[in-house]
Amino acid sequence: MEVDKGKGEAEETRKVAEADRDTVTLKSSDGKLFEVSKEAAARLSTVLAGMIAGGSIDDNGTDLKQIGSEALENVVDYCNKHANSIPSAALISSSISFNTAPFKEPEEWERKFVDRLSHDALFDLVEAANFLGMERLLDVTCHKISEMMKGKSPDQIREVFNIKNDYTKEELEEIRQELAWAFYDD
C-alpha cells in the first residue's frame, strides 16, 4: 500500500514537472528525438499549440509520423532561431493574423535559413510546415520555391514537381504559338 502510494506521488510529481517543463520533445518518423522550446512551438505551430493545450504531448517524444528527421530538425532549428531572433520578428509573427497582406516578406535571417537548404530538404520542410500548421514557416518556404520557379520552363517545372504532361503535342504547340511572348526569359 505504502509503496503504491509513494509511486502515485512520484507520478504526480513527474506530471507536475512535465507541465512545468519549458521544452517539448518531438519524434520524427524514423524515431529521432528533438527538443524544442514549448513557447516557440506553441506560438509558431497551430498543431503543436493544440497538442500542448490538449495535453497530448508525450514526454518521451511526441510522435510525428509524417515528418522525417531532416525536416523535423529544420522545423526545430527554425523554431529556436525564431525564438532567439530580434524582437521585431516575434512581433511580426504574432500579428500575422491581423495583417491584411496575405503573405509577409521573409526577413533576412529567414531568407538565409531557407537559402542553405537543398531542393529536397526545402520541399520536405514545406510539407512539414503545412502539416504542423506553421503559417510563417510555410510562407517563407513557399516564397523561396516561388522565387526558384520564376525563370523556369514548363519542362523544368514538370521535372521538379514530378508532374505528368497531359497535353498532346499539337495542343502544346498551339499554346506555345499563342503565348510565345511568355516563353522568353523573365
Place this chain on the structure above:
Amino acid sequence: MIPDDVLLFQILVRLPVKSLVRFKSVCKAWCTTIASAHFVRLHLELSRATNSSSMVVVPRNYQPAVQSNVAKHIMESTPRPNGIPRFTIPLHCDGLVLIPSVTGHIFMCNPATKEFVELPPGTRNVSLLQRVAFGFDPYSGTYKVARHFLRSYREGQIHTEYDVGHEVLTFGDGVETLEWKATIDPPYPIKARTPICLPGFFYWSAAQSVVDTDHGKLDTDVILRFSMRDDTFTVHPNPPCSSSLTLNDLLCELSGKLCYVHSPSPCDVFIWLAQDRDNIITWTQRCHVNLPIPRLLRVYACAIAEGTVFLSVDFRHLFKCNLHDGSLEKVVSMPYELLYDNGEGISVVLSSRLFSHYMVPYVESLLRIGPGCMLSN
C-alpha cells in the same frame, strides 16, 4: 510531395503573370487553376500587397489622328497594338488599363496578359468632348465603365442647351454580352474632364452654372458623385481654392483619396485632398509646390508612397514631391530620358515627338476582360 493546394495557392499564386501564362502549359490542371476566379482574385490581392508602387506609362504621339503605341511598361515589355486614335488620360483598376479616345472608342487592355479589347460603342455623342470612368464596385463585385454624352445639342440665341446622358457598362457579372445601360441623367452637365474613380464611386466635374460677365463666362463647378450601388448622383462642392475646374486644374486620385491639383499660375501648384466620409466631401489644402519649370497646361499627381507623390508636369517632366513640405526632386524628363523596352529586351528612347507620357498606378493581374471574365468568385 507538396500537397496540391499548397503548391497552387501558396506557391504558384506568388508568381508574376508572365510565368503563370507560361506555366499554363505545364498540365491541364494548372491551366484550369490559373484561369479560375479564385486564383485570379488571390493573385491580385498578393500583387496589390507586394507591388504597391508600380506605374504603367502610356505614351501618346502628337499627331491627333495617327495611331500611337500603347501600354508600354517602365519595367517590362508589353504589347504594342496599333490603331489607337488620340486618347486622354488612361484609367487603371486591378491590372486593367482603360484608354478613352476622343473619337468615342474605348479600349481596355491588360498589359500583363497582353489582352486588348475594344469596348462596344455607347450612345452616340454629338460632341467630341467626352471622358470615361472606370472602377470596381465592391457591392456587386463587378467592374464598371461609365461615360457621359450629349444626347442633343442646340445653339440657342442666348444659351447653349445641353441634354446630358450618362451610361454604365458592367462586366464580371457573368452576363455574356457587354452592354451600356442608361442611368438617371446627371443633374448638371458633366465636363469633359477625366473623373476620379474610387471603389463604388465615380467623381465627375460638372458645370453647375455658367454666368456671362464683363470678363467672359464665369463657371461654377461642382463634383458630381455617382454611386454604383444605387445609381444616383449627389452634388458636392469644388475645393475652396477654385470655383471652377479650369484647363490648368486636374482631378486626380491619391491613394484612395480625392485630389484636386490647382495651378493658378505656371509655377504654382496647390494640392488639395478630400475624404468622402458619410457622404460629405471636405477639402483640405495639403501643400503648395513651386515648380522649377513652368507648366504649359497642367500637372498630374499620382501616389507612390505614403506622403510622396509623382507630379507629372504636362505629362512630360516627372517629379517626386514630398507632400509634407512641397519639396520636389526631379525624376526624369520623359520625352528624352525615359527608356522603353522594345519587347525584345532592348531599351529605347521612343521619341521626343511623343506628346504625352500618361502614367497611372498599376498592379499586375490575371484579370480577363469582357464576357466571362474572371472577376467575381
